[in-house]
Amino acid sequence: MKRSVFTLTLIAAALGLTACGKKEEAPVAAPAAPVAAPAPAVLVGLAIPETHVERWVGDAEYMKKDLEAMGYKVDVAFADADQSKQNKQIEDMVTKGAKVIVVGSVTEAAAQAVESAKAAGVPVISYDRLITGTDAYDYYLTFDNFKVGQLQGEAIKAGLALDTAKGKNITLFAGSPTDNNARFFFDGAMDVLKPYVTSGALKICGPAPTNSADDTWSKITTEGWAADKAKARMETLLSGACKSVKLDAVLAPNDTLARSIIGALEQDGKYKTLPIITGQDGELLSAKWIMEGKQTMTVFKDTRVLAKGTAEAVDSIIKGTAPALTVKARTDTTTYNTGKKVVTSFLLEPVAVTKDNLTKELVDSGFYTAEAVAKGTK
Incomplete structure (x- = not known):
């Protein structure tokens, strides 16, 4: 009986040693799910x-x-x-x-x-x-283009003191005839200026449409908003229809054309002091010229x-x-x-910008740096 117990004890011990000595196998990980490729950007x-x-x-x-x-x-x-x-x-x-x-x-x-x-x-x-x-x-996003023109007209009205002035001379430019906005700009400006044309306070040198529906409007347009065409037309006016008058203002629809018009005026010995000249877009070189007094204003969009x-x-x-x-x-x-x-x-909403508020609107807003305005280039 003792021998049987001893034998069983030995067998149990051997089995225990075998169990303790066996390495436990790590569980096999399940295969990872395939990673989906990111969807291409729209x-x-x-x-x-x-x-x-x-x-x-x-x-x-x-x-x-x-x-x-x-x-x-x-x-x-x-x-x-x-x-x-x-x-x-x-x-x-x-x-x-x-x-x-x-x-x-x-x-x-x-x-x-x-x-x-x-x-x-x-x-x-x-x-x-x-x-x-x-x-x-279905959708169109833009600025209030009629108001752009009104702001240009208001700048001329204020600069020439048209409520009390008489016989001030202006010549008119419009944008590209293929750009629908050009009509809104012009009509907005003439919404302000036409009463002074009617009263005689403002005299138009050259073609004299008072809205974009007039037959003569096409004669003041600038195909493709091209600066060289605006300069050539200004030169023609200075040597022709406007030769015998001193211009007090030029309605220029944007900054690119305004600068080309200024170039033509500066070549004319009559204009040691430039007339009031409007613009639009807040372009950097025009910002510099406004601060220097060469261009009167721009409309900042x-x-x-x-x-x-x-x-x-x-x-x-x-x-x-x-x-x-x-x-x-x-x-x-x-x-x-x-x-x-x-x-x-x-x-x-567009904003009229002159020398008085240019720093606030164009520099303090972060649109340009003061250094860029001073140089007229970035």
């Missing part, structure tokens, strides 16, 4: 009309930055003021798979490409310039805000909703008619 197209007007380069940069911050891929194309080229660029954006295309058009012939984009299921937003002759888009609002509209449309903007804009559903329909428009 493409947005920006069709920009030109680069010879400084502001358009900035518009593209601001929109691209805002859209990329939202996670979008952005395709930017500059048309070099060639509508046929821009139409091809828009078609290319559709082919690349753009989900929305923002178009700052060159001319009304952009309508063809806009309609092709709509047929392909790609919405278009009209940016700053109304695309006429089509009903193939903070394109950073317009770009942000446009990026927000793009984001809303891609997400299947109507544009929801955080920027301050007035919604207008009655004014902007393409000839085929009235487009819902979002209008931002």
